[in-house]
Amino acid sequence: MSQTDTHAETQSEPGASAGDESRRETFTGSSVKRVEDHRILTGRAEYVHDITPDGCLHMALLRTTHPHARIESIDTSKAEEHPDCALVLTGEDLVEGYNPMPCGLEGFEEWSLAVDKVRFVGEPVAAVVATDRYVAEDVVDLVRVEYEQLEPVVDSVAACDDEVVVHEDVGTNVPDGECLEFGDPDGAFEDADNVVEREYSWGRISGVPLETAGVVATYDPDDDEFDIDCNIQLHTLVDDTVYETLGYPPEKVRLNVPADIGGSFGTKIAIHRYCSLSAMASQQLDGTPVKFVEDRVENLQGGDMHCTDRNYRVRLAVDDDGTIRGLDTWFVDDFGAFPRYPVNQALKPLSVVSGAYDIRDVRYDYDLVLTNKTSQTAYRGFxxxxxxxxxxxxxxxxxxxxxxxxxxxxxxxxxxxxxxxxxxxxxxxxxxxxxxxxxxxxxxxxxxxxxxxxxxxxxxxxxxxxxxxxxxxxxxxxxxxxxxSGSDWTDRQRSDREALQTRDRDEVAELPEHLRVEVQSDGTIQAWLAADSSGQGHQTIVAQLLADELEILPSDVDTGYLDSVAAPTVYGSAASRMAVMLSGAAQGVGEKLTENLRQLAAQEWGVDVDDVTYRDGGVERVDGGDRLSLADLAEIDGGLNDPKTRVSYDYQHPATELPAFDEALRNKFPVYxxxxxxxxxxxxxxxxxxxxxxxxxxxxxxxxxxxxxxxxxxxxxxxxxxxxxxxxxxxxxGYDEAGxxxxxxxxxxxxxxxxxxxxxxxxxxxxxxxxxxxxxxxxxxxxxxxxxxxxxxxxxxxxxxxxxxxxxxxxxxxxxxxxxxxxxxxx
Structure with missing residues (x-):
């Protein structure tokens, strides 16, 4: 991609002028080179695919080639006889000791390996662990499965008729839907000079990350806990999809996500199947590390990473002079075999329902439909x-x-x-x-x-x-x-919608963004993020923001990442959140740290805090006397029981304090x-x-x-x-008529x-x-x-x-x- 011309047409803040000498130059707003790029371009970045502990075994999956079929029998005997095979797992093995994976809607039971029935081509039926991946793939071929093939459900509109049901126990292919009206859409369409009605379709697409899903799981039998290196996205938010599947409390299942994961854009939010299976295998093997890396065909065919697949009917009420009076949209959203976490992407368009247009009368109607295709996940734009x-x-x-x-x-x-x-x-x-x-x-x-x-x-x-x-x-x-995005609205489909009408504003619970910092002995700053990164440049942005808050250089800030146990639950790197949330978090943690450092210096000098000021990466006496650098303060603080050079801050979602969003927050409508x-x-x-x-x-x-x-x-x-x-x-x-x-x-x-x-x-x-x-x-x-x-x-x-x-x-x-x-x- 080439850039032929770039212009910056900047509208300054009110009251500011180009020659305002009182405005301090900042790193924020400058094209500071990304600190992440050096290690990536020099090959020093460590991805999950690079992690292979001593004694590590490797997992491969047997995936069905049928879109819809009952499992008659699974014969694993030949596979288990292979001299390099360490373990074979089937769905029945999982039922005995673990839990189904959480779904986006109530009433669904999805196991990490298919039980009784397969519902899309590529669904895993058995897992094999062997000495290396090549052997594991050979052993997979020794597992024999007998199926009774069933008619597949492929067309999402036809699926609404429920002639063939993907989940018999649910009884319908349309497990969720809602018709929302704002203003008076019926009146708008009755009064308009013209009504334009059309149909459109949006094909199933997704992001295809350079690095596919990868997991290295190790069970510790002594402490009865799991340590899982993986490239899952939103590791503190969706870690429940792993620890609940394993049947353990969250503090017993640690998800570690490296600084570099080779891309996601939402497509790695739903890799909990692999995390859970690798962890289960390690537990069955008394703590031997187990690694699984998705190959490209697995990723494209059945990697739980497809996204939006919709058919629309849209009506527009418009007068002869071009004034748009009303908008009415209905769509069928094909979610594949299971309604995963991102069922709420059916609702996100409500945040921009009328686009850039001033349209007050709107109807928004959708049906969430299940078919015999790979399940949907999130993808850029949601x-x-x-x-x-x-x-x-x-x-x-x-x-x-x-x-x-x-x-x-x-x-x-x-x-x-x-x-x-x-x-x-x-x-x-x-x-x-x-x-x-x-x-x-x-x-x-x-x-x-x-x-x-x-x-x-x-x-x-x-x-x-x-x-x-x-x-x-x-x-x-x-x-x-x-x-x-706020987080509170994202479970609207799992809420009592009638009860929302009387919901109190105080019941709204949003997730903050967490940032920790500590002054190191050499005077540099170590920061930790609770949110994982997918290549957005978070480490660079944090360095810029903290450099401005603490009046130091970005090169004096190093940023790392917390695992899912050490970190609080945050929404994380989704929905275009992090630049804004990190701005607030850096501002808050900077103010908290500088106040602590003033208190520390005041205690050291025996003066009032008001007699101490923070400036240019250190503290000074207001009367122009002594100065302590950050390194000096770290040394002083090292001997105290209540360290003041280590602070954390939780920045609240900005909409929580703005009355303009009260109506949306109370009703669990998307808040952006x-x-x-x-x-x-x-x-x-x-x-x-x-x-x-x-x-x-x-x-x-x-x-x-x-x-x-x-x-x-x-x-x-x-x-x-x-x-x-x-x-x-x-x-x-695309899918053919046979699924x-x-x-x-x-x-x-x-x-x-x-x-x-x-x-x-x-x-x-x-x-x-x-x-x-x-x-x-x-x-x-x-x-x-x-x-x-x-x-x-x-x-x-x-x-x-x-x-x-x-x-x-x-x-x-x-x-x-x-x-x-x-x-x-x-x-």
Whole structure:
């Protein structure tokens, strides 16, 4: 991916000026080089895949090739006879001594190995432990399983009929759903001049991390506890999926996640199956370490890492003058064989239900459906990208029906800057931003650079290309990235929804972000995070933030990670939280530490605390006398019973103190107190002979409030847009009518690469958030959230002369060619 031009269009805080000498220069806001990169680029980073203790054995899994079948029998005798086989486990073995894995909805029982029945291709049926992985794979082939095949449930819409049920004991393929109404949607549709109704589909995709799931588990028979090295995401939040499965209290199951895990974006939240199985095997082998590393086929086929798979029906109520009166969305979300933890991704779009538009009357209706496919997990954006895709498509189609330019229709309905902070219909709050100005700016940039002679959108060039059967176009979209999720709303599906109507605000319980620091003997600072990292640059950000708080250099701060037992439960690195939450945590811990250091110096000097000040990494007497460095203070503190150079701080979620969020918090609606946004303009070319879509150039104006580290922000944007391009044009975990997965290698699951990522030109504006410590907004899911809808909208613009709409994601050549053939047949 190339960067042709980058501009910073920064809106300063009120009252500030470029020449304000009173403002101290800070590391925060600067492109400090990532401290993580050196060890990664020099090969010194240690991943879970690199960990192999002495005497370690290796596990392999027997996975079913049937999407839906009863297990008649399992014969493990030949496998157990193999001289290098140490252990074979089946579902029946697990039932005797362990528990099923927790599910996202009540009433489901999923075991780490299938019991009685298999429900998707790739579901593990047996685990084999042997001297090395190669032998273990050979021994797996010796396990014999007899099945009675059953009819698979594959189509999510047809699954709603319950003709064949995935879980007989549940009795339905639709275990959850809800219809939520805000305002008066019925009235809006009755009164509107026009009602536009369309259907759209979003194919099953996911992130594909460089490092697959990996676990090394060791059981300690003396203390009856487990030590598990793994690359699970949110290790303090989802550790219950491991310790509950093992049947142990949390303090007996320690999850260690290294600083580097080779990517996740949510796809490693649900690897608890592997953590539990490795731990069980180690326990059965009296404490011998057991290692499991997922291979790539396992990851793609049955790695519990697929994500959103939706079919939408969307209605838009709009007047002749382009005023949008109401929005009505219904979708079926295919969750695969089991409803895992992220059932709440069906609800996250409520946080941005009307996008950037001022729409007060909204209906939001969904059905969560089970099929014989791999279970869903979270993925970057967590259900929002398909919602925005469907919303922007119906905006385009409404514009066509009304004969209004689609950009003009968008403009007429944008939330205005004087409405900020803006409470949307579903009670979330957008913190800040000038949406009309951003949309105007990206349009001005593109028209100035590309409508000129020889530009990509030069009318003569566009017309000449059409003669060749190649249609060019661009549309301008503005999409919101909700950031800094609260945690309280995430169990709405498991709550008594009627009781929520009388819920008191005091009952709301949010998870804070935890940060610990200690002054070392050499005067440097050791910090510890409770949240694990997936490559976002947390160590760099913590070093910048603490350097500013303590008036030292970022190089004087070292950051490590706490395991699941040592750390309190935090929400962690999800939902674009960490920049904002770490800002608050660093501010709080810095204030607490400097106050402690003043008290320590006052005690040493025998003066009042008010006679001591903290400055430039040390304490001084106000009268200009003595000074103690951080190293001096650490030495003094070393002999005290109540050390003051070691402190921790829990920063509360910012929405908890803001009355504007009371309604959302009481009702367990998604709470995201920051609203980053992007105005996008991808220029596309569609070859009508082949159906191939090429993005010629991608323009994007992005605003995430205060940029804590612009280099990291741009990296997030580039990576997110690459994933958005993959989602829009390339990637899909398809299944055939028999329930067989069609993308189990990289030959079939097509990823973006340097060959198909266009030049990207990024521009920036900054509208600081009034709700956060530094004015920063979440920015970890952008690109993936806004890219697919923007690309599809530009495809619509290119093909408008042909009357074709990109109503299926991904927009693959075969799908476009089918639409073109149908159009030709109609004519």
């Amino acid at each position: 259900g929002v990208p398909p919602h925005f895709y469907a919303l922007e498509m119906v905006i385009d189609e409404a514009a066509r029906e009304l004969g209004i330019d689609s950009t003009e229709l968008r403009h007429r309905n944008l939330v205005q800057p004087d409405q900020m902070p803006y409470t949307i219909a579903s009670h979330n709050v957008y913190d800040s931003g000038d949406y009309p100005e951003a949309l105007d700016r990206i349009q001005e940039i593109v028209e100035e650079k590309e409508l000129c002679e020889g530009g990509l959108l030069d009318p003569e060039v566009v017309e000449a290309k059409r003669e060749e059967g190649k249609y060019r176009g661009v549309n301008y979209t503005l999409l919101i990235e909700p950031g800094v 107190p920051t609203a980053a946004f992007a105005a996008n303009a991808p220029i596309v070319e569609v070859d009508t002979d082949t159906g191939q879509v090429e993005i010629l150039k991608f323009y994007s104006l992005r605003d995430c409030g205060t940029q804590l580290n612009p280099e990291i922000v741009e990296g997030q944007a580039y990576g997110g847009l690459a994933q958005g391009i993959g989602a829009a044009l390339l990637e899909e975990f 067989q997965p069609q993308a189990i290698t990289f030959f079939d699951y097509r990823l973006p690469s340097v060959k198909n990522i266009p030049p990207v030109e990024l521009h920036h504006s900054e509208t600081p958030s009034p709700f956060t410590a530094t004015g920063a907004k979440g920015t970890g899911e952008g690109g993936m959230i806004d890219g697919p809808a923007a690309i599809a909208s530009s495809i619509n613009a290119a093909l408008e002369p042909l009357g074709i709409v990109a109503d299926e994601i991904p927009v693959t050549p075969d799908r476009l060619r089918r639409k073109l053939r149908e159009r030709d047949d109609d004519e």
